[in-house]
Amino acid sequence: MTAPIIRLEDVWFSFDGTPVLEGVSLDIDEHDFLGIIGPNGGGKTTLLKLMLGLLAPDRGDVRILGKPPEHHRTAIGYVPQYRTFDFGYPISVIEVVLMGRLGHIHRPFRKYRPEDRRVAEECLDAMDIGDLADRQVDRLSGGQQQKVILARALATEPRVLLLDEPTNQVDVRTEVHFFEILRQLHETMAIVLVTHDIGAVSVYVDRIACLNRRLFTHDSGEITEQMLAETYQCPVDLIAHGVPHRVLREHEGEEGA
Amino acid sequence: MIEILGYAFFRHALAAGVLISVACGIIGAFVVVKKIALISGGISHSAFGGIGLGYLFGFDPILGALGVSLASALGIGVASRRGGEHEDTLIATMWAVGMALGILFVSLAPGYAPDLFSYLFGNILFIPASDLLLMLALDLVIVGAVYLCYNELLAVTFDEEFASIMNIPVQRISLLLLCLTALTVVMLIKAVGVILVIALLTLPAAIGRQHSTRLPRIMGIAIILGVVFTFAGMWVSYLLAVPSGASIVLISAACYGASTLYTRRRHHRTGSPSR
Numbered sequence: 001m002t003a004p005i006i007r008l009e010d011v012w013f014s015f016d017g018t019p020v021l022e023g024v025s026l027d028i029d030e031h032d033f034l035g036i037i038g039p040n041g042g043g044k045t046t047l048l049k050l051m052l053g054l055l056a057p058d059r060g061d062v063r064i065l066g067k068p069p070e071h072h073r074t075a076i077g078y079v080p081q082y083r084t085f086d087f088g089y090p091i092s093v094i095e096v097v098l099m100g101r102l103g104h105i106h107r108p109f110r111k112y113r114p115e116d117r118r119v120a121e122e123c124l125d126a127m128d129i130g131d132l133a134d135r136q137v138d139r140l141s142g143g144q145q146q147k148v149i150l151a152r153a154l155a156t157e158p159r160v161l162l163l164d165e166p167t168n169q170v171d172v173r174t175e176v177h178f179f180e181i182l183r184q185l186h187e188t189m190a191i192v193l194v195t196h197d198i199g200a201v202s203v204y205v206d207r208i209a210c211l212n213r214r215l216f217t218h219d220s221g222e223i224t225e226q227m228l229a230e231t232y233q234c235p236v237d238l239i240a241h242g243v244p245h246r247v248l249r250e251h252e253g254e255e256g257a
Numbered sequence: 258m259i260e261i262l263g264y265a266f267f268r269h270a271l272a273a274g275v276l277i278s279v280a281c282g283i284i285g286a287f288v289v290v291k292k293i294a295l296i297s298g299g300i301s302h303s304a305f306g307g308i309g310l311g312y313l314f315g316f317d318p319i320l321g322a323l324g325v326s327l328a329s330a331l332g333i334g335v336a337s338r339r340g341g342e343h344e345d346t347l348i349a350t351m352w353a354v355g356m357a358l359g360i361l362f363v364s365l366a367p368g369y370a371p372d373l374f375s376y377l378f379g380n381i382l383f384i385p386a387s388d389l390l391l392m393l394a395l396d397l398v399i400v401g402a403v404y405l406c407y408n409e410l411l412a413v414t415f416d417e418e419f420a421s422i423m424n425i426p427v428q429r430i431s432l433l434l435l436c437l438t439a440l441t442v443v444m445l446i447k448a449v450g451v452i453l454v455i456a457l458l459t460l461p462a463a464i465g466r467q468h469s470t471r472l473p474r475i476m477g478i479a480i481i482l483g484v485v486f487t488f489a490g491m492w493v494s495y496l497l498a499v500p501s502g503a504s505i506v507l508i509s510a511a512c513y514g515a516s517t518l519y520t521r522r523r524h525h526r527t528g529s530p531s532r
Contacts, residue, residue, distance in 0.1 A: 052422050073422050085416045089290055090470045099412050103423035109405045110425070136470035152419070 003066055004029050005075070005160045005190055006051050011060035013046060020046050024060070024215045028160060032190040033182075035205035037198050042212040044194040045081065048162050052078060065159075074103030077153030077189070079163040087138045093148050094133040097123055100155025123151040127181070143174035150181070160190040167197065179204050198228070261495060266382055270491055270501075273384045276392040277444045277457070278483025280399050284441040285462030285483075286476045287434055291414045294459045296333055296435065299348040301442040301454035303329040303355025308376045308451070309362025318376060319388070322451075323443045329355065330435035338428060379450035379502030381491060388447055395440050402437055410434060411472065448487060449502040460509040461486065467520045486512070 004027040013021040020043045028034060038044055049055045050062055053069025064072040077100075100123070101116040124130045127147040132140065137148060146166060153161060163182075167175040182191055183204060195201050201208070209217045210227050218227060261267045288297050307325030311318030329351055337344045363370050375383060403410065412420040413430040421427050438458075445454045465478035490505030497504075 054418060054421060070424065074424060076422070078419065078422055080418065085418075089415050090466065090472050090475055091411070091415055092471065095411065096415070098408075099415070099419060099423065102408065102412055102420070102425060110408045112408065138470070156423075 005065060006192075007061075007063045007066075008047075008051070009061045009063075011050060011057045011062060013043075013050060013055065013057050015046075019213060021050070021057075021215075022213050024211075026209065026215060026217065028190055028192060030159070030190055032160075032192070033186050033204065033206045034190075034192045034209060035201040035207070036192065036194045036209045036211050036215075037196065037201060038211035040196055044196075044211055045164055047211060047215075048078070048164055048192075048194060051162065052076060074156055075159045077156050077158030077161040079149050079153045079161065079166055081164045081168065087145060089137070091137060092133070093124065093129070093135050093137055093140070094120060096137055096148055097151045097155050100152040103156055119157070120151075120155050123154040126154060127151045143170050143178070146170055146174070146178065147181075154185075158189055160192060161185065163191070163193045165195055165197075166193070167195070266384075267491075267495075269384045269386065269389060270381045271488065272389055273381055273392060273448060274487035274491065275484055276389065276396050277448050278461070278480050278487060279396050280392075280441040280444050281458050282461060282465075282478075282480030282483050283399060283403050283476050284434075284437050285458045285479050286465065286472055287410065287414060288438060288458055289462040289466050289475075290472065291434070293435075293438070294455060295345065295348055297438050297442060297458050298455040299333060299352045299355075300326050300330050300435070300439050301446065301451045302352040304439075304442060304446060305359035305376070305451045306355040306357075306362070307359075308373075308446075309359035309366075312366040312370050312373070313362040319391070319443065319447070322376075322446055323440075325355070326439040326442050327436055330439040331432060334428075334432045334435045338431070375450065376446060377450045377452055378500055379446065379448050379453060379505075381448040381487065381501045381505070382494065384447055392444050392447070395444050399437050399440055402433065406430065406433060449505055453502050453506045456506040456509055457483065457486070460513045464513055464516045467516050482509075482512070 006026075006028040008024055008026045011021055011024045012019075024047065036044055036047065046055065050057055051064070051069065052073050053062065053064075062069055064075065094117075097120040098112055098116060101112060101119060102110055105112070105116070121130065121133065124133055127150060129144060129147050129151070132144060132148075137145060140148065150163075150166075161182075167178055170178065182193070185191065193201060193205060207217070207219060208227070209215055216227065288294055304322040304326040307321030307323070308318040309321070310325070311321035333344075333347060333351060336347055363373060372380070372383070374380075409420075409425050409430045410433075412423065412425055413427050414434070417427050417431075420430075441458065442454050445457055449457050461479040461482035462475060464482055465475035469475050469478060486509045487505055489508050491501055493499065493504040493508065494501035
């Protein structure tokens with residue numbers, strides 16, 4: 001049994017006195033494909049930021065490879081929520097992806113070497129957007145921009161990928177393509193996928209965790225209604241994907257829902 | 258036109274125009290993409306407090322401006338990062354307090370305050386050789402720092418969060434940018450004065466931004482435009498006997514307006530979305 005890549009132990013976090021996370025414990029192992037689902041405002045993004053050491057827990061402990069996050073967070077490929085920053089910034093695709101190398105450069109002033117450029121170009125090719133290297137990021141489609149951000153995360157040569165609502169604003173076809181890419185990447189790295197899109201996630205992940213202030217982990221990729229009810233604290237419709245028809249069950253004791 | 262080139266003051270003014278354009282093209286590009294024009298305005302107005310100190314204690318007012326603008330850049334940088342106060346309130350306070358202190362110090366200073374007006378509104382046609390040396394030194398610091406820290410500045414101004422994950426010292430790099438902005442402001446005070454600094458710092462780079470999608474090219478365009486605007490401003494000032502600082506700013510603003518209209522039309526014609 002190898003040590004987990006990321007370990008959270010009894011992590012508590014509050015923002016301006018409002019509790020966001022309560023007693024969250026979670027291990028992410030080398031071969032995990034974990035889906036974290038939960039309602040908006042349930043603390044999903046906060047959880048990722050705690051893993052990355054961008055936020056410090058009020059209580060509890062966060063470790064990456066056994067050390068505080070600052071030591072090894074460059075081993076994490078982070079794909080933030082779509083459009084959390086300004087794509088209008090005058091910057092080319094390759095310049096964005098090269099930034100994924102900065103964590104590995106310890107020389108003063110962090111100038112890139114040919115090696116860094118080679119890795120960045122490989123990551124672009126892996127995402128099938130090698131021909132877009134010199135384009136301005138603003139002049140790409142939503143799906144292409146998402147691939148740029150994924151390529152930047154891969155340029156860090158991560159042991160684990162953290163993705164925050166990666167398919168939030170892309171069309172369904174791009175979404176399916178995107179999940180296929182993740183499935184391939186999973187052969188070489190662990191993946192943690194945060195989403196409120198319950199249906200899409202269950203086809204691909206091995207393990208599901210439900211987060212709404214508290215975290216409930218389940219050792220299978222299947223989502224049950226009971227899990228959802230615990231997380232969302234109300235009955236939730238379960239829409240099954242991967243089968244030719246949708247299964248929608250009525251809420252008991254509710255009409256016309 | 259040719260005969261005035263024979264005057265030392267005019268050659269100094271031309272040299273000053275080139276020197277300040279280099280700084281304001283490079284730093285202005287960051288100011289525009291990072292949207293810190295307001296902070297730059299706050300820094301330049303607070304610098305007036307330093308100018309007042311110079312008058313009060315009898316040292317070169319530009320050195321006072323240098324010290325106070327660096328101090329306020331660090332102050333605003335640290336305070337805005339701590340959260341707490343609303344950043345815009347903080348900037349507005351710094352802006353007004355700097356001016357108020359400057360006025361107070363000047364009024365307390367013995368005797369008459371010569372060329373106070375030129376610190377407020379600039380006078381590029383009256384720049385001594387010693388100031389040119391100071392400008393050259395500041396240019397070297399700015400160009401050197403941006404060249405060395407370019408990757409880090411790019412990362413921090415593009416995506417602070419990702420830069421932190423890459424273990425880049427985000428706070429230090431942000432403060433570096435604010436300090437370089439303060440140095441640029443000090444250079445610009447000589448040309449256009451504390452009140453008009455913000456225009457020359459942002460307008461050439463903003464025009465560059467409309468015509469290029471690469472930061473280095475935006476810097477290049479802004480430097481060239483800075484030279485053109487300052488030269489044109491000086492020429493108009495000489496011909497019409499009007500203040501140079503105001504001429505430079507109005508010419509810059511007119512070109513920015515024209516460029517905006519042109520950009521909008523082009524986007525309209527090609528159907529690409531305007532920002």
